Amino acid sequence: MTQDTRMLDSVERYIRGEMLPDERVYFEQLRKTNAEVDQMVVEQTIFFQQMNRFNEWKKFKSSLLEIHTDLAQQGSIKSDKLKGGARVTYLWNRYKRTMAIAASIAGITAIGLSILINSYGPHKESPRLQALVSEVNHLKSVTRSLDNKIDNVDRKKADTVNTIIPKYNGTGFLIDTKGFMITNAHVVKNSRNIFVQNNKGEQFKAFVVKLDVNRDLAILKIDDDRFKTIGYLPYGLSKTAADIAEPIFTLGYPRDEIVYSEGYLSAKTGYNGDTLSCQIGIAANPGNSGGPVFDRNGEVIGILSTKETQAEGVVFAIQSKYIVQALDELKKDSLYHNIKVPLTSGLHGLDKVQQAKKVQDYVFMVKGD
Amino acid sequence: MKPEINEKDLLEGLARNDRKAVETIYRDNYNMVQSLIINNNGSADEAKDIFQEAMIVLYEKVRAGNFELSCLIKTYVYSVSRRLWLKRLQQINRYQPDLDGTAETVGVEEELEAHERLNEEFGLMEKGLASLGEPCKSLLEAYYLQKRSMNEIAVAFGYTNADNAKTQKYKCLMRLKKIFFDQYKHREL
Numbered sequence: 001m002t003q004d005t006r007m008l009d010s011v012e013r014y015i016r017g018e019m020l021p022d023e024r025v026y027f028e029q030l031r032k033t034n035a036e037v038d039q040m041v042v043e044q045t046i047f048f049q050q051m052n053r054f055n056e057w058k059k060f061k062s063s064l065l066e067i068h069t070d071l072a073q074q075g076s077i078k079s080d081k082l083k084g085g086a087r088v089t090y091l092w093n094r095y096k097r098t099m100a101i102a103a104s105i106a107g108i109t110a111i112g113l114s115i116l117i118n119s120y121g122p123h124k125e126s127p128r129l130q131a132l133v134s135e136v137n138h139l140k141s142v143t144r145s146l147d148n149k150i151d152n153v154d155r156k157k158a159d160t161v162n163t164i165i166p167k168y169n170g171t172g173f174l175i176d177t178k179g180f181m182i183t184n185a186h187v188v189k190n191s192r193n194i195f196v197q198n199n200k201g202e203q204f205k206a207f208v209v210k211l212d213v214n215r216d217l218a219i220l221k222i223d224d225d226r227f228k229t230i231g232y233l234p235y236g237l238s239k240t241a242a243d244i245a246e247p248i249f250t251l252g253y254p255r256d257e258i259v260y261s262e263g264y265l266s267a268k269t270g271y272n273g274d275t276l277s278c279q280i281g282i283a284a285n286p287g288n289s290g291g292p293v294f295d296r297n298g299e300v301i302g303i304l305s306t307k308e309t310q311a312e313g314v315v316f317a318i319q320s321k322y323i324v325q326a327l328d329e330l331k332k333d334s335l336y337h338n339i340k341v342p343l344t345s346g347l348h349g350l351d352k353v354q355q356a357k358k359v360q361d362y363v364f365m366v367k368g369d
Numbered sequence: 370m371k372p373e374i375n376e377k378d379l380l381e382g383l384a385r386n387d388r389k390a391v392e393t394i395y396r397d398n399y400n401m402v403q404s405l406i407i408n409n410n411g412s413a414d415e416a417k418d419i420f421q422e423a424m425i426v427l428y429e430k431v432r433a434g435n436f437e438l439s440c441l442i443k444t445y446v447y448s449v450s451r452r453l454w455l456k457r458l459q460q461i462n463r464y465q466p467d468l469d470g471t472a473e474t475v476g477v478e479e480e481l482e483a484h485e486r487l488n489e490e491f492g493l494m495e496k497g498l499a500s501l502g503e504p505c506k507s508l509l510e511a512y513y514l515q516k517r518s519m520n521e522i523a524v525a526f527g528y529t530n531a532d533n534a535k536t537q538k539y540k541c542l543m544r545l546k547k548i549f550f551d552q553y554k555h556r557e558l
Contacts, residue, residue, distance in 0.1 A: 001532050005539040009519075018518070051513040053432075054494050057487075058514075060386050060428055064421045067388075067395050077399040231455055340478060344485065346459060 011037070011044050166367035171252035171291035172196060172220060173300075174362040175237065175323070176339045177230040179222035181206065182323055183290030183366050184305050185213045188220065191368025196222060199258045199360050206366075210330050215276060215322050216305055218290075219330060220366070234358045235292070236345040238299040238320050241268055241278065248280060249352060250304050252291030253365035259288075260356050263313075265301075270316040271308065277316045278302060284315045290366060293317045298347025298355050376442055384431040395424070398443055402450045409454065419457065423449040426477070426484045440475050448474040452481060497548040505541035512538060 001009070013019050014027050031038045071077045170187030174180065181196065188194055188208055197203045204224035211218050242248070242265050249262040263282030270277030280293060284307055293302040302317030330336050347355045382390025399420055406416035426449045427442070438445050451474060498506050504526060511517045511525070523534040 001536055002539075005536050008539055008542070009535050016516075048513070050494075054491055055514045056386065056432075057425070057491055058495075060391075060425065061421070063386060063388065063391060064395070064424055067392050068399075068417060068421070071392070071396055071399070076396045078403065232459060234459065344482060346456065 007037070007040065008044070011040050014041065015045055015048055166195075166369055167191070168366075168368040169253065169287045170289040170366045171287065171304075172364050172366040173251075173290075173292040173359075174230065174233060174364070175219075175327070175341050177233060178339075179204075179206075179227055179229070180209070180339055181220040181222065181364065181366075182292075182303060183218050183220060184303065184318075185211050185216045185218045186305075187290050187366050188218050188368050189213065194220065194366065194368045196220070196364040196366050198364050202226070209336065210326065212326050215326060216318060217303070217323060217326050219326065230362070232346075233342045233362060234346045235294065235298050235300055235362075236342045237324055238295065238301045239324055239343070241319055241321070242295050242301045244268065247296050248282070248293050248301065249356065250282060250284070250288065250291045250293050251356065251360055251363045252284070252288035252304065254285035254287035256365075258360055258363060258365075261288075262352070263315075266314075271306070274316075276322060277305065277318045280304075280315050280317055281313050282315050283313065287365075292359070292363065294347075294355065294359070298345040298350065298359070376438070379442065380431045380438070383428055386428075391424075394427075394442060394446075398446045401443070401447060405447070405450060406454055410458065411454065415454075415457070419450050419453050420446075422453055426453075426480055429484055429487065430480055444475055445477070449477050449481070452477055493549055497545055500548055501541060501545055504537075505544065508534070508538055509541050509545060 010019075010027060014024065019027060031041060068077070168187055168191055170183055172181045172183035172187070175182050189211055194206045194208065195203050196206045204222045204227045206220045206222045206224070209219045209221045244265055244267065246265045247262065248265055249260060251258055251260055253259065261283045263280055265278060266281045267279040269275055270279055278301075280302075282304075284304055288304050289306075291304045292300045293304055295301045299320075300323075301320050303320070303323065304315060304317045306316045308314040308316075324341070327339060327341055331339055347358060350358070379390050379394055383394060402420040402423065403413060403416040406419055407413065411419075423446050427446060430438075440448075498509065501509070508522065508526060511522050512519070517525075519531045519534055519538070522528075522538075523531045526534060528534040528537070
């Protein structure tokens with residue numbers, strides 16, 4: 001055995017309590033005096049713990065499978081009857097009795113009613129009945145016209161709400177399912193009214209929750225009844241910086257429609273060595289400000305914010321860790337402590353077309369006047 | 370209250386992977402989750418997967434020493450399953466913003482994040498072991514998972530002595546660690 005093998009063997013026998021008493025005393029002495037040995041013991045103990053957990057996890061998984069089969073066989077759970085497209089059968093079996101009862105009740109009622117009508121009802125079709133029908137028809141048309149009117153009013157209301165002439169245009173993206181959104185401070189700081197618009201053209205009113213001019217970040221909240229809480233955000237915020245040359249992409253609104261562009265990370269710092277931001281090589285135009293910069297895993301690594309006017313394709317983005325910081329500060333306020341920022345991305349391994357498709361619903365145009 | 374005591378007992382049993390406790394929780398909650406999945410575009414097989422994953426999340430929670438759920442087991446399992454299913458739908462492009470189903474839910478985001486990490490780690494470990502090939506895989510499993518002694522292992526595997534088995538085990542362990550960390554780093558990029 002080599003020395004490494006012998007060392008590992010001793011460490012493992014020590015951890016597993018397989019050493020004889022005097023060997024153990026000797027080893028403990030060695031552990032105290034030799035930092036390397038001590039480190040090995042610690043590392044190997046952790047490895048043992050991990051393996052134990054792994055083992056229990058595997059056992060638990062296999063016992064679940066076993067229990068499932070047993071319970072299905074006993075009929076305690078309704079499972080194996082359901083293989084494939086047997087759902088209708090399942091529902092039928094489940095509701096067979098109820099349906100049978102319902103059907104017979106319906107049958108009895110129908111027979112009873114027809115007997116009643118035949119014996120007591122008018123034998124000729126009476127004009128009163130006719131009149132009722134036309135009255136019903138009349139009522140129907142009245143309701144329809146009322147509905148139309150209500151629709152019109154709604155549409156008008158929506159129109160009036162949304163008429164502002166935007167002076168500032170930018171991009172923003174959701175960071176919480178309840179409608180919290182990130183954009184640049186310079187997009188919204190001089191605005192009185194703010195609206196955000198998604199890629200389907202729907203507009204929602206929003207307000208500024210936090211303005212951080214130093215970091216050029218703004219957190220907005222959509223405040224509009226028509227905005228429905230979103231189930232799940234597909235992307236996460238990265239807490240670490242990306243590497244140079246890593247491919248990136250962004251979505252934004254340099255025009256009225258959402259626009260995709262891709263590039264790469266050029267430098268880990270921004271203009272004049274600014275550590276707040278990083279430099280990216282990408283085509284960006286006014287209106288792209290505030291847009292999310294995604295890495296290839298679909299994690300947000302920054303917010304597109306400025307570009308160098310003297311050179312083409314030199315664009316700067318604020319690093320995402322500062323969003324995390326700004327949000328952490330905001331969360332100290334009890335009003336906003338329940339903001340939930342997604343930290344893991346569900347876009348790993350997807351191609352860019354899929355990634356862009358999945359995130360574009362959560363990237364908004366930000367308009368202010 | 371009686372039911373609460375029962376729930377706590379069940380959770381303690383679950384933490385020990387006690388067959389009876391696990392079976393009880395399984396029986397009491399499976400049908401509910403299956404209806405949820407089937408009513409929302411899923412199949413019975415998918416329901417089984419989701420439910421078992423939710424059981425693992427609960428298992429991990431009680432293993433961490435947390436026997437006091439802030440809600441009933443039922444509510445917890447339902448909430449986790451619901452969340453997992455939404456996520457699965459989204460991954461396979463059958464995304465829908467919300468699920469049909471009116472039962473009460475509780476927030477389970479943190480647990481699910483931890484669960485995902487653990488799942489990934491254990492998944493990598495499983496893959497790593499499998500890619501070692503034999504006899505490495507069985508050798509390491511016999512020592513680290515089944516906790517057999519090196520003498521027993523030497524006999525069982527047919528090594529002439531325990532020292533040779535130890536040398537082999539050392540090499541296998543180093544290979545496993547390398548594979549594991551290579552995979553791990555690759556994912557992180």
